[in-house]
Amino acid sequence: MQAIRFVIEDVRFAERDVTLRLPFRFGSTTVQACPQAYARVRIRLENGATAHGCAAEMMIPKWFDKDPRLTQDQNIEQLREALAMARDAYLSDPAPDTAWGHFARHYSGILATAQSRGLPPLAAAYGPAVLDRALFDAVCHGLRLGFAQAMSANAAGMRTEGTGLADDLREFDLAAFLAAHPSSLSGRRIAARHTVGLADALVERPAAAPQDGLPCTLTQTLARYGHRYFKLKLAGDAAADVARLADIAGVLGDAMHLVTLDGNEQYRDADHLTEFFEAFERHAGLASLRSRLAFIEQPMARARTLDSDVGALGRRIPLLIDESDATLDAFPRARAMGYTGVSSKSCKGFYKSVLNAARCALWSRETGRAYFLSGEDLTMQAGLGIQQDLALVGWLGLRHVERNGHHYVNGMAASPEPEQAAFLQGFPQLYERSDGAVRLSISDGEIDLSDLDCPGFATGAAAGHVSWDAMRPAD
Template sequence: MPNAAPRFHIEEIRFAERDVVLRLPFRFGAATVTSCPQVYVRARIRFADGRTREGCAAEMMIPKWFDKNPALSNEDNFAQLRQALSTTRDAYTAPAPANTAWGHFASHYVDGLDAGQRAGRNPLVSSYGPALIDRAVLDALCLDAGLGFGAAMSSDLCGVDPNHHGLAPDLAGFDMGAFLRAQRPRHRIAARHTVGLADAIRDADWTAPAPHDGLPSSLEAVVARYGHRHFKLKLSGDDAGDLARLARIAEVIDPVAECVTLDGNEQYADAAAFAHFLDALFAEPALRTLVAKTAFIEQPIQRATALALDMRHIASRMPMLVDESDSTLDSFGAAQALGYTGVSSKSCKGFYKSVINAARCAQGHARGGSALFLSGEDLTMQAGIGVQQDLALVAWLGLAHVERNGHHYVNGMAALPAEEQSAFLARHAPLYEHSDGATRLRIVRGELDLSSLHAPGFATGVEGSDIQWDAMRTNW
């Protein structure tokens, strides 16, 4: 582990929440979300000389994604995620020698999964705790060093060591330092617009009144306002219904689309069911242009069996990306053996996992396996700290586009205090705009300007002062 990586104690971790109400229902798979909490994390770290720094992070608690057990209510899902956060806090703040940022993560990773399993939490739920806390910790470390996320990662401020505790033995011979130094953060990125299963394709599709907030409520209106050229289309598993709906979507996006991805959302029981859908998809004349622009399909098979089925014969027809089944640090390797060549980068699964999987893709390319790829996916990230940190991550990874859907389903920062909205707009003017009564993401010709995110901190710029913590619903 590099000597340059500073060591510190994690002195305190606190959580607060805000309720987020969606302006449009977001349907994915069998679930429809209309509201959920967003959790904020504050972590204070202490160095050997006694000085302290505080950092923050934020993430939505989307129900029915981390654990899709139909016997669990949305409140049950929220409680699971809170438990994961509390368990991680207890581990990270327990008395122990000072450690690097990576060392804090690696030292507790396996024990955290084990504790979650004993409590009935799956690995995705358990990973939610370190995913947020690691970001808040790194924000504090970056602010102390006066470095932005990209500069901090490229200089290995975290002390990333895949061999620490044997977390990524497949990278034992990989030059991680060279990989980190080679990254060149992007300053612009394309926003890949999500078309949910409940979304209107055209304005005329609305049977109930659309929101009167000045924002687009249909796909055609979204394209007209934001100029999107990248799209992510949700599938329901109903072949006939999906094909008819994709044909209607194609009428809108075929003239402008540069890249399309499909999200199977675990809606197919097995390889045969998914192969049947692909047969019909490829045979549909109205979808030829859309299929030609489709880069990959995301997680078509339900997670319970996805990593037990050989999909290589199907993957030869369309690249496949593993998402929900990418639940632990070694999942991507298991998925590759079955035909998956892509893996999602999702901040809710942990930015260290994204870094490790990106290194695996680079190692594969160096060995001639150029098919391996990483893709930036969303979990309805909201304007503010959450979306900024995810964008800083995918920018450093060099991704050309990232799924963004929070700006469509939620009315920007409309629910936040005016002073907080103004603070974010002033600090990150290239990323935000004030329009239709609220501060929101600024998307021009389908792209986001990330230039403000390279300031000190993990895409924050200053020690949490832009956030009005006293306006939160809870503080625990």
């Protein structure tokens, strides 16, 4: 397929406040509320037709920039600035281009502008990440294709040669790589990897827990959703982390099929991390969990990760970068330090996920060592955000993906009832109505992706029922 070229005619942003039903503690931060950003765009194709697209992403504070001098509100302002920077850059050049072309020609400029304003690259990437999804949604609608069909046909026009981006892949046949992926998500199911946060109750229901009918403890969560895949947060204290993991393992028992650990940048250095891992290996009560451990995610601060050799430990347990994956060249740099994994996270950009998946395929073939991509979460919410992220990881062929937004937030309760009803009608396998709201449906620990074979970037007709007028304009 010839990738279509288009002009970006309009970009608008809005916000909807989201209150968490349970406090979410990761690293040294606890989040209880934040906005969700929405983007909507209008493009004009070269044949004169117009198409519309949209996207949504949570504005989680203290993840994109963990500078302790900044408040959570200041972190959210950074993300608003990133959105504005992306909009201004993309609208500044009226020349038609492909979806990938619009991203590629503004990527370096946005990073340079962000640096001049003191905005870290991970926060700066948030703007293009949201805008690129909305633009590709418009492309898919313009072509009357679903996401999987459009990606396999390279409707975005992705290429590395001549762009100055991802030069390590300039000899790689990216079009063939895309074409090898499925053009349909029908019948596809993916396991939801449940997050156990640092403040999460395991067995005893907290006195302040909400009376909303939803799980508030790990035992209740297992009973309701049937999870078999788990992501466990670490605090950076080796002894305390090992003790907490032993408590969690006692609750999970035979439910464990696969476990990942998330350091959230809390370990000081490679020696500190090795101290934890050796204590973890010695603990008799962790033998079952240890046998199911797939990898450790982002154990050290992002500023140190790409300059610290973790090769020795990486040969004992796979290590993955997440917050350190701020730029398109981060994964190759992390590979040189001993990391073999990288996260796919919609807030960092879906093009980056695709390029990193290509690297995993290439490096694994060249070296015989397993390089891998893992689907991670940023408290994705039911609606546009979770649909687009699930379509991406489903098309990439991942077997499991971290999902925590359904646990910490009461489904689509913040959305007007007509919007909830429209999404339930449009995606009857993906959602259910229970406990007073429409929410993600998880059965036997799995999510059915069949509904995502719909026009657009997994948005379908339900996107037309998003209650834009009920949101706060953010233009």
